Structure formats: C-alpha cells, structure tokens
Amino acid sequence: MTSAGEQPDRTVLLTDTGERPWRSANLYGGDEYSAAYDELTNALGDFLDRLAEARPETELIASMTESLSELARGLDPLAVAERDRVFGRRTDLVSRGQTMSPTVDLAEVDDRSASGTVYFGPYFLGGNGAVHGGAIPLVFDEILGRLANASGRPPQRTAYLNTDFRSITPVNRTLTIRAWLVSEDGRKRVLRATIHDQDILCAEAEGLFIALRPGQP
Numbered sequence: 154m155t156s157a158g159e160q161p162d163r164t165v166l167l168t169d170t171g172e173r174p175w176r177s178a179n180l181y182g183g184d185e186y187s188a189a190y191d192e193l194t195n196a197l198g199d200f201l202d203r204l205a206e207a208r209p210e211t212e213l214i215a216s217m218t219e220s221l222s223e224l225a226r227g228l229d230p231l232a233v234a235e236r237d238r239v240f241g242r243r244t245d246l247v248s249r250g251q252t253m254s255p256t257v258d259l260a261e262v263d264d265r266s267a268s269g270t271v272y273f274g275p276y277f278l279g280g281n282g283a284v285h286g287g288a289i290p291l292v293f294d295e296i297l298g299r300l301a302n303a304s305g306r307p308p309q310r311t312a313y314l315n316t317d318f319r320s321i322t323p324v325n326r327t328l329t330i331r332a333w334l335v336s337e338d339g340r341k342r343v344l345r346a347t348i349h350d351q352d353i354l355c356a357e358a359e360g361l362f363i364a365l366r367p368g369q370p
C-alpha cells in the first residue's frame with residue numbers, strides 16, 4: 154500500500170493496443186529481494202496479459218511450452234512450507250507479490266477505508282471487453298481482506314462476499330476502487346466496496362469478515 158497522497162512512479166508497459174497497466178514498479182518497501190520479486194511478478198503478469206492477447210503459431214507455442222516447463226522444473230527443488238513462501242505474502246509490495254488478482258494500487262488508506270485504482274489487463278477478460286465475473290469478487294476479497302486485516306486487527310476470514318454486477322467492468326481501463334468499514338460487532342466486521350469506471354458504477358460488494366480465534370485455521 155502507498156501512503157496517503159503519495160504518487161507512485163508508474164511503469165507504463167506500452168503496446169500498440171494503447172493504455173497498459175502499471176503493475177507495481179518502484180512501490181516496494183525497499184530491499185533488494187523485494188525489488189527483485191516485484192519485478193518477477195510484474196514480468197509474469199505481463200506475460201499472461203500478452204499471452205491472452207496473442208495468437209501464436211504452432212512453433213512458437215511449442216517453444217514457449219518448453220521454456221515454461223524448464224522454468225517450472227528449476228523451481229521444483231525450491232518448494233518450501235507455506236509460512237516461508239514469498240508469493241502472496243509480501244504486504245510491503247503493492248501487488249502483495251502475487252499475480253492471482255490484478256494489482257490494487259491503494260493511494261489513500263486509513264483504519265476504516267481505502268481507495269485507489271485497479272486495472273484488469275487482457276488476462277482477466279471474460280468476453281466482449283468485460284472482465285470475467287469471477288475476477289471481480291477476487292479483487293473485492295483482496296481489498297476488503299486487506300482492510301479487514303489492517304491496523305493491527307487479528308487475522309480475519311471472509312464468511313460471505315456478496316457481489317452485485319451493476320454494469321460491465323471494462324478490461325484495459327484504469328478503474329476506481331473504494332472500500333470502507335461499515336460496522337464492527339465483536340468478532341464480526343462488515344465491509345463494502347465499489348468499482349467505478351469514471352462515474353459509472355461497475356460492481357459493488359459487501360463482505361462479512363470474522364476475526365479468527367487463537368489457533369483457528
């Protein structure tokens with residue numbers, strides 16, 4: 154997360170299709186390992202976006218398959234226990250060190266609310282220029298989960314996440330995302346979020362988050 158008002162140095166990945174998302178360049182917490190891992194997830198996300206847009210010839214498909222298989226084999230001996238992994242566990246990185254959901258770039262964050270932008274690249278296309286209906290709750294869970302778990306609160310799990318799709322959510326556009334805490338009652342927290350394309354409400358969600366008891370998985 155970036156602090157309030159801070160403008161990230163965005164790396165725009167240009168193609169002839171026009172606007173490209175930044176992912177999380179230069180927003181990491183500082184150390185060399187974080188920077189390198191951030192670059193890796195950016196490169197992976199960029200690959201997935203470009204693959205989704207491309208129509209490669211058979212020869213290139215075979216060569217990419219071999220390259221990817223070789224990379225995967227190289228990682229095989231490096232598997233570690235969940236608690237020691239990097240992917241999805243770097244809260245100092247704006248991408249959280251993952252490519253499962255698009256990067257939610259939060260410009261304004263406090264104890265009870267967060268707002269910023271989200272950009273669904275071609276990888277998240279459902280059809281006809283609209284984001285896949287499963288990717289939208291994924292992003293809501295991401296922003297609501299991060300807010301529910303922020304500010305020293307005990308770890309929370311999503312009990313329900315209700316999403317309303319109000320109009321199509323376009324790919325390849327910078328969208329506004331907002332999340333806020335609605336109520337707190339013991340272990341229960343209700344949060345809501347919206348995604349807008351300028352003044353058009355694309356989708357909104359409500360989530361119930363339950364604080365886990367000590368030792369609860």
Ligand SMILES: CCCCCCCCCCCCCC(=O)SCCNC(=O)CCNC(=O)[C@H](O)C(C)(C)COP(=O)(O)OP(=O)(O)OC[C@H]1O[C@@H](n2cnc3c(N)ncnc32)[C@H](O)[C@@H]1OP(=O)(O)O
Pocket residue numbers: 241242243244294295298299302309310311312313340341361363365366369
């Ligand atoms: C380094 C690490 C990095 C970390 C990254 C951080 C960012 C992460 C970002 C991503 C984040 C991703 C996050 C994720 O995606 S978490 C993954 C998705 N969620 C799950 O897998 C959760 C599965 N469910 C459970 O584990 C349990 O059911 C939970 C823990 C949720 C509650 O079971 P528990 O046994 O503990 O509690 P309880 O049953 O006594 O209920 C307690 C109260 O809640 C009320 N209630 C419960 N359910 C519902 C419901 N559906 N509607 C309405 N109400 C409900 C219930 O009536 C009761 O109310 P009351 O009677 O007290 O009034």
